[in-house]
Amino acid sequence: MKSVSRLFLSLFLLTATNxxxxxxxxxxxxxxSPAATDNLRIxxxxxxxxxxxxLPVSEMQSPGEPHKQKIGGELFxxxxxxxxxxxxxxxxxxxxxxxxxxxxxxxxxxxxxxGIARLKSGGQIVPRNVLPLWGxxxxxxxxFFWDGKVQKAEGKVLSQFGxxxxxxxxxxxxxxxxxxxxxxxxxxxxxxxxxxxKEDVGAAEYVYTNLTERVQRDPKLGTxxxxxxxxxxxQISFGDIGDSIAQFIRHNFRIQKTRFHKFVFNSxxxxxxxxxxxxxxxxRGRCSACHTGPYFSDFEFHxxxxxxxxxxxxxxxxxEGRYNVTFDPADRxxxxxxxxxxxxxxxxxxHSGSEVTLESSIIAHFDPLRGLDPDELSVExxxxxxxxxxxxxxxxxxxALSDREVSDLVAFISMLDF
Ligand code: HEC
Ligand code: HEC
Numbered sequence: 001m002k003s004v005s006r007l008f009l010s011l012f013l014l015t016a017t018n019x020x021x022x023x024x025x026x027x028x029x030x031x032x033s034p035a036a037t038d039n040l041r042i043x044x045x046x047x048x049x050x051x052x053x054x055l056p057v058s059e060m061q062s063p064g065e066p067h068k069q070k071i072g073g074e075l076f077x078x079x080x081x082x083x084x085x086x087x088x089x090x091x092x093x094x095x096x097x098x099x100x101x102x103x104x105x106x107x108x109x110x111x112x113x114x115g116i117a118r119l120k121s122g123g124q125i126v127p128r129n130v131l132p133l134w135g136x137x138x139x140x141x142x143x144f145f146w147d148g149k150v151q152k153a154e155g156k157v158l159s160q161f162g163x164x165x166x167x168x169x170x171x172x173x174x175x176x177x178x179x180x181x182x183x184x185x186x187x188x189x190x191x192x193x194x195x196x197x198k199e200d201v202g203a204a205e206y207v208y209t210n211l212t213e214r215v216q217r218d219p220k221l222g223t224x225x226x227x228x229x230x231x232x233x234x235q236i237s238f239g240d241i242g243d244s245i246a247q248f249i250r251h252n253f254r255i256q257k258t259r260f261h262k263f264v265f266n267s268x269x270x271x272x273x274x275x276x277x278x279x280x281x282x283x284r285g286r287c288s289a290c291h292t293g294p295y296f297s298d299f300e301f302h303x304x305x306x307x308x309x310x311x312x313x314x315x316x317x318x319x320e321g322r323y324n325v326t327f328d329p330a331d332r333x334x335x336x337x338x339x340x341x342x343x344x345x346x347x348x349x350x351h352s353g354s355e356v357t358l359e360s361s362i363i364a365h366f367d368p369l370r371g372l373d374p375d376e377l378s379v380e381x382x383x384x385x386x387x388x389x390x391x392x393x394x395x396x397x398x399x400a401l402s403d404r405e406v407s408d409l410v411a412f413i414s415m416l417d418f
Contacts, residue, residue: 041275048282049264053293056265060138060255060294064247071224072248075241078221080214082185083192083207084109089178089245091118092130098345099253100130104353105310109187124183127311127319129353134341135295137171137250143299144174146335146351147313149325166239172246176238179211180204208238215241255295255341260415270415277412280405286398287409290337296416301334303391305368306361307377308384309354318384319352333388341416358410366398 075081077090092106093099094114101107102115111123128146135141142152150159152170159165159173166176180203182188216222216233226233229240260278262268270278281287290298301322312319322331335351343349348356355361363370368389374382401409 038275041279042270045270045275045278045282046264048288049260049278052282052288054261054264055294057255057257057261060135062139062250064251065228066251067228068244068247069251070248071221071228072244072246073252074221074224075215075245076248080218080221081179081211081241082109083179083210084185084187087111087185092184093133098342099132099134100346102347104129104348106130106184108181108184124188125311126181126183127313127352129348129351131338132342132346133249133253135255135339136174136253137169137246138255138295140293141295141299142170143336144170145177147322147325148299148301148336150174150177166242169243169246171250172239172242175242175246175249176204176208180207212236212238212241256418258341258416258418260412263415271411273408273411274415276405277408277410278415280401280409281412284399285401285405285409286396289396291340296340297337299336301331301336302393302396303333303335303388304350304365305385305388305392306350306352306364307354307368307372308381308388309352312352317378317381321351333391340413342418344414344417358413359406362398362401362406362409366400368392 076093077088079086079088079091081088087109091111091114092101092108094101096102097115101118103119105128106126107118107121107123108126109124110121111118112121131146136144144150150157150170150173152158152168155168157165157168157170157173159170159177161173161176165173167173178184180186182193186192186207215225216236222233222236225236225240225244228244229236231240259268259270263270281291290300290302292298303321308317308319311317313324314320320332322334322336323329325331338349343358347358348354349358349361350364355364360371372385377385
């Protein structure tokens with residue numbers, strides 16, 4: 001079905017190009033015809049965006065409950081919600097960096113400060129690039145994390161909680177995880193590990209109980225949360241904490257009208273470069289083969305051979321991505337297609353933050369060897385890179401693009417900021 005619609009789009013683009021040539025031929029008689037050419041391309045882009053699932057923002061937001069969102073925001077910013085009492089969600093998801101941290105790999109427990117200061121302060125490295133929170137938990141946004149370790153499929157939430165998932169809302173389940181990631185919000189040293197492992201009820205339960213009691217004892221947070229959930233303070237559960245943070249994320253980071261929405265749905269303006277970029281994005285550049293739908297992600301998993309940076313989830317410079325969740329060899333080195341909202345603010349890019357600019361992230365899709373000196377890689381790094389190159393879907397990778405085309409694509413992606 002998808003390939004049929006793409007075929008239709010290419011035919012339409014082809015007709016549009018022919019029509020442009022005809023228009024130009026007729027320009028002697030009709031002085032305004034260059035504008036008519038632009039109009040045709042403008043209409044082509046609007047049509048392609050709608051065909052690929054762009055929705056008006058009113059259809060991407062859910063109202064939620066303001067009093068729960070408010071206390072959720074306080075919990076999101078509260079350091080007392082980490083076992084060591086030193087780190088909050090906000091330390092890695094900062095407004096300043098478009099809800100990320102501005103670093104290639106996150107720095108968790110033990111770190112202080114923001115951005116580069118965290119790296120210098122010597123905390124625990126979390127071996128993945130921080131994902132932004134825009135649109136997370138909006139309608140249809142059901143697959144979380146670079147490897148999709150939380151995912152709603154056929155009405156069920158699949159996650160490491162198995163049948164004990166704390167909610168049927170995948171965002172609520174995703175919100176439960178950072179608290180129990182050793183390097184993220186708990187320091188990773190032998191005594192902490194020992195304490196966690198010794199607990200019969202399971203490590204996660206131990207952390208959740210501990211944090212819930214802490215919130216219950218907190219005169220401000222406890223009372224407000226209890227009021228929002230209309231129950232006595234001693235009845236507050238960790239589920240309420242997770243739910244209110246999810247409500248906050250869903251509201252605070254909701255998708256808002258971008259210049260591209262205004263262009264598509266309200267006849268807003270577009271520059272020449274943005275228009276060229278948009279037509280490439282949905283046409284010859286093949287970006288929309290994966291970056292599609294209202295969030296610019298198909299929520300599927302693909303291998304784009306961006307070099308691996310840092311220790312990696314599997315250690316020693318290796319991150320096997322989706323395979324870590326499914327253990328299916330065919331899933332090695334696949335990562336969820338990242339949505340592209342506010343991308344100008346969320347660098348560095350890719351699952352390990354190995355791409356510094358939007359330009360180089362795009363180039364890595366079709367010319368992965370550019371900017372890479374094989375002699376600077378170890379044998380292990382070269383071997384992994386080779387496997388990742390083989391895993392990339394040759395039938396889908398974008399056409400080779402010129403530098404000007406890449407900067408047109410960046411201009412187009414900048415239209416998705418808000
Ligand atoms: C140490 C830094 C750090 C802290 C603290 C942190 N996060 Fe994150 N967050 C990350 C990283 C890194 C990722 C990507 C991890 C991955 O995909 O494997 C991420 C991903 C996420 C995602 C998934 C987004 C998506 O696109 O799927 C959500 C939701 C999230 N974090 C919420 C939170 C909440 C809520 C808290 C506080 C309880 C929190 N984070 C604390 C670093 C952090
Ligand atoms: C085959 C599917 C696919 C196609 C086609 C594709 N992408 Fe991607 N894109 C991905 C995946 C998967 C990643 C993440 C790779 C990783 O982290 O290892 C990504 C990453 C990116 C990033 C970095 C975003 C971030 O937040 O880290 C940008 C920007 C991007 N793509 C733009 C484009 C553009 C522009 C095109 C068209 C020229 C394109 N992509 C074509 C799948 C695709």
